[in-house]
Amino acid sequence: MKIKYLLPALFLLSTGVTAVLAAEKQTPPTDYHKAQWDPLHFPPAIDSATNEQCLNCHQEILQRKVLASSPAGVPATSTLAWYQTLETYEGPQETFHRRHLSTPYAKKIMDMKCTTCHQGSNPREEAPIPPDLKNTRFTLRKQVNPKTCLMCHGSFPDYKRMGLPSHWNESRDMFQNNCLLCHAGVRTNRHKVNFLKPEAIEEAGKKSADVCFGCHGGRQWYRISYPYPRHAWKGMAEEIPDWAKDRPTESDPRFRTKQQQAQK
Ligand code: HEC
Ligand code: HEC
Numbered sequence: 001m002k003i004k005y006l007l008p009a010l011f012l013l014s015t016g017v018t019a020v021l022a023a024e025k026q027t028p029p030t031d032y033h034k035a036q037w038d039p040l041h042f043p044p045a046i047d048s049a050t051n052e053q054c055l056n057c058h059q060e061i062l063q064r065k066v067l068a069s070s071p072a073g074v075p076a077t078s079t080l081a082w083y084q085t086l087e088t089y090e091g092p093q094e095t096f097h098r099r100h101l102s103t104p105y106a107k108k109i110m111d112m113k114c115t116t117c118h119q120g121s122n123p124r125e126e127a128p129i130p131p132d133l134k135n136t137r138f139t140l141r142k143q144v145n146p147k148t149c150l151m152c153h154g155s156f157p158d159y160k161r162m163g164l165p166s167h168w169n170e171s172r173d174m175f176q177n178n179c180l181l182c183h184a185g186v187r188t189n190r191h192k193v194n195f196l197k198p199e200a201i202e203e204a205g206k207k208s209a210d211v212c213f214g215c216h217g218g219r220q221w222y223r224i225s226y227p228y229p230r231h232a233w234k235g236m237a238e239e240i241p242d243w244a245k246d247r248p249t250e251s252d253p254r255f256r257t258k259q260q261q262a263q264k
């Protein structure tokens with residue numbers, strides 16, 4: 001056989017062999033597989049799953065601890081990230097999940113569920129072929145849609161729209177470092193979603209603007225700001241500014257409270 005035919009032939013032979021091997025290796029589903037493919041992981045069941053249901057199998061999520069020191073030997077107690085210098089940051093280093101679900105500050109201002117972030121990504125279909133543009137839940141090789149994070153980790157919204165002379169980092173002193181100087185009267189209908197505690201946020205925001213700034217620029221992972229819904233408020237001008245014309249006027253349906261959903 002000429003070398004030109006030998007390679008494809010070898011290729012065919014080898015794929016045939018691996019196919020046979022794979023078939024032999026296949027074992028019947030174990031409990032592990034059953035659990036991984038538990039219907040609770042996927043829509044529609046995940047949409048109404050409770051934290052308790054998820055934690056039945058995933059207790060480790062809230063129990064894990066951060067390493068005492070990095071593999072290179074830097075102790076966790078000696079490192080502080082820039083966002084950890086906000087007034088609101090308390091206590092020793094914690095895992096990502098605990099910071100959002102079980103630290104005292106998280107519990108005070110938020111009421112996050114596993115399903116606030118996890119919407120049931122399919123571990124097999126990391127990228128659908130052909131692409132399905134209608135499937136807007138799909139998170140392309142990620143387990144969580146980064147848009148969810150953007151709500152609380154975006155940049156400070158456009159300061160010009162707020163009538164501020166510059167970014168909060170420069171102009172905060174002119175406004176007594178107090179967002180409520182304006183926000184006691186502007187966009188007052190806020191945070192009424194099923195993963196936040198709106199009254200507690202207002203209370204805490206009165207004591208420290210870092211509470212407000214924390215979720216609106218102070219813990220910024222992204223260069224953009226979230227296009228928040230623009231809920232009508234008392235005393236709002238009738239004319240809608242150009243930048244707000246395509247903004248929704250209500251929160252995402254998946255974040256509405258049970259009462260709000262019942263009213264629909
Ligand atoms: C019956 C037990 C069980 C329940 C209930 C369960 N899980 Fe899982 N989950 C598993 C197992 C097993 C895996 C596979 C773990 C692995 O491969 O490390 C898994 C994997 C995951 C993963 C990683 C998926 C990936 O792509 O690697 C996430 C995220 C997850 N579960 C979230 C949840 C959430 C949120 C809930 C509640 C809605 C939930 N699980 C309920 C058993 C369960
Ligand atoms: C603030 C958003 C958020 C919340 C709330 C959240 N998760 Fe996660 N979770 C993530 C992110 C982000 C990852 C990492 C995803 C990746 O690596 O692609 C993750 C990873 C996981 C994993 C797989 C990796 C691991 O660390 O073992 C499991 C299992 C999981 N989460 C379960 C849960 C459960 C159970 C809850 C509720 C008790 C929960 N999560 C709440 C965002 C969240």
Ligand code: HEC
Pocket residue numbers: 084088089090093094095096099100103105106110117144146148149150151152153195214215219
């Ligand atoms: C509802 C608002 C909210 C959402 C949504 C949210 N976060 Fe956070 N995140 C916070 C708050 C508040 C803190 C700071 C808690 C503190 O200072 O104790 C935080 C802290 C963090 C930290 C720092 C943890 C530490 O201890 O150093 C990381 C990293 C982070 N978030 C990433 C994410 C990612 C990734 C997502 C999306 C999967 C996400 N967050 C979604 C509010 C949110």
Ligand code: HEC
Pocket residue numbers: 157158161162163164168175178179180181182183186187209212213216226227228229230241244
């Ligand atoms: C000088 C008054 C003023 C101050 C101070 C101020 N804001 Fe605003 N803010 C506004 C105005 C005005 C709007 C736009 C109202 C509208 O929708 O027409 C706005 C809008 C917003 C929005 C919605 C942005 C969007 O894209 O929909 C957020 C979030 C916000 N402000 C947070 C804050 C936070 C957090 C602080 C403090 C760190 C703060 N603001 C300080 C006046 C102010």
Ligand code: HEC
Pocket residue numbers: 109110151152179180183186187188189190191192193196201202205206211212213214215216228229230231232250251252255
């Ligand atoms: C834990 C994170 C968090 C904190 C703390 C926080 N916000 Fe927000 N804020 C959000 C999220 C998430 C939304 C969008 C909610 C939704 O989808 O309706 C939002 C929306 C807003 C909006 C738009 C309101 C609308 O719907 O028209 C304004 C204005 C705002 N926040 C100002 C503030 C002010 C002022 C404070 C302090 C008193 C504050 N935020 C504290 C996370 C936070």
